[in-house]
Amino acid sequence: MQKQKFNDGLLAFLGASPTPFHAVGTMATTLDAAGFTALNDKDTWDLGPGKYYVTRNDSSIVAFVSGKKPTVETGIRMVGAHTDSPCLRLKPRPEILAQGYLKLGVEVYGGALLNPWFDRDLSLAGRVTVQTSTKQVKSYLIDFERAIATVPSLAIHLDREANKSRSVNPQKDIPPVVMRADKKTSFDDLLIVEIRRRHRGAKISRVLGYDLSFYDVNPPAVTGINGDFIASARLDNLLSCYTGMMSLLEASPNVTSLLVCNDHEEVGSASAEGAQGPFLRSVIERLLPPGDLHPAIARSLLISTDNAHGIHPNFPDKHDSNHGPVINKGPVIKINANQRYATNSETSGYFASLCDSARVPHQVFVNRTDMACGSTIGPITATELGVRTLDVGVPTFAMHSIRELGGIDDAHHLHKVLTKFYKDPGPLGANASS
Numbered sequence: 001m002q003k004q005k006f007n008d009g010l011l012a013f014l015g016a017s018p019t020p021f022h023a024v025g026t027m028a029t030t031l032d033a034a035g036f037t038a039l040n041d042k043d044t045w046d047l048g049p050g051k052y053y054v055t056r057n058d059s060s061i062v063a064f065v066s067g068k069k070p071t072v073e074t075g076i077r078m079v080g081a082h083t084d085s086p087c088l089r090l091k092p093r094p095e096i097l098a099q100g101y102l103k104l105g106v107e108v109y110g111g112a113l114l115n116p117w118f119d120r121d122l123s124l125a126g127r128v129t130v131q132t133s134t135k136q137v138k139s140y141l142i143d144f145e146r147a148i149a150t151v152p153s154l155a156i157h158l159d160r161e162a163n164k165s166r167s168v169n170p171q172k173d174i175p176p177v178v179m180r181a182d183k184k185t186s187f188d189d190l191l192i193v194e195i196r197r198r199h200r201g202a203k204i205s206r207v208l209g210y211d212l213s214f215y216d217v218n219p220p221a222v223t224g225i226n227g228d229f230i231a232s233a234r235l236d237n238l239l240s241c242y243t244g245m246m247s248l249l250e251a252s253p254n255v256t257s258l259l260v261c262n263d264h265e266e267v268g269s270a271s272a273e274g275a276q277g278p279f280l281r282s283v284i285e286r287l288l289p290p291g292d293l294h295p296a297i298a299r300s301l302l303i304s305t306d307n308a309h310g311i312h313p314n315f316p317d318k319h320d321s322n323h324g325p326v327i328n329k330g331p332v333i334k335i336n337a338n339q340r341y342a343t344n345s346e347t348s349g350y351f352a353s354l355c356d357s358a359r360v361p362h363q364v365f366v367n368r369t370d371m372a373c374g375s376t377i378g379p380i381t382a383t384e385l386g387v388r389t390l391d392v393g394v395p396t397f398a399m400h401s402i403r404e405l406g407g408i409d410d411a412h413h414l415h416k417v418l419t420k421f422y423k424d425p426g427p428l429g430a431n432a433s434s
Contacts, residue, residue, distance in 0.1 A: 079422075188207040
């Protein structure tokens, strides 16, 4: 796929996916159009060669090509990513009436940079579970789409030290303001109106619960004088979800290839649909004949794709002097001696050779020794499955901000390498000689 077309699709995907639920829904629509068959997680499967996908909790997805050759002989070519991003999540009883304004109480989901959330045009999206007029329990996806809230800053005149030493109290400083109100307004009533607006004919008696997140309505964009950058919310890690999906669409029909995009990575991955849960393993067990799981996994490889920290020109000392990835210089192999990343010499060597074959540059990242290192689904999935794994990602600025910055070339670079991976007929990785 040409770079311009690829990046146009990436921007559209980012804009259409304000929450993990929307990301998975958008991916399912793309997979449907590409001839993948939707499977029900509750069913028993009897699968032949073909293209399939299954979702869990509407927020995680596994898509795979079941190859014509025996998987126990070829192994599985796996790519992993995650659908969630740090954000502000709505509390169950969010209404706060103060000085004639209605605010909504929120929790901070994941390790969000909080200062960039101030003075933004915010909307709200996610899943709402309701009771219908016939006493059924039903869920709807909603997206207000327009700006409905803001977290206003305190004026500099009232906080003269704001530019010197400002901290954010997440309980009292960041509840978004949504409207003028002289008396307490039921937010549930506002939700019902929005559901009925988006889902004509919905007959709702009451709201039972919801998973709703605020997001910045400023759309994804190409930025920079020469158009070098992509600026968007949720680059971490929807960029990898989209890149993995578009690469899987070009996978060989002969070998088994798989993409897993888990929810809850930003909060530790410990859930039924997270990387530490049983979702991926249950899919693979149902995909393989009894007794084939362990030898197939031993022949498999997982490429965990999650964004890397590009060296910041204002803060170069935050990087090890020999390991400062540069935006638009190719995907980054991420290494950590303490297994915060799952890469080893064999898996990194294999990825480097893939990059050479795809004519794509690559870089290497190691954290400063005196700084704590983040982690990914890579080590977690490797632990759960026992699969050989490496961690890679494209370099970005402002990771976990409400708006992150990546390169116009890098996602396409990664797409070319992952496409090569899914098509590669050879063995997955090297075998150490004795």
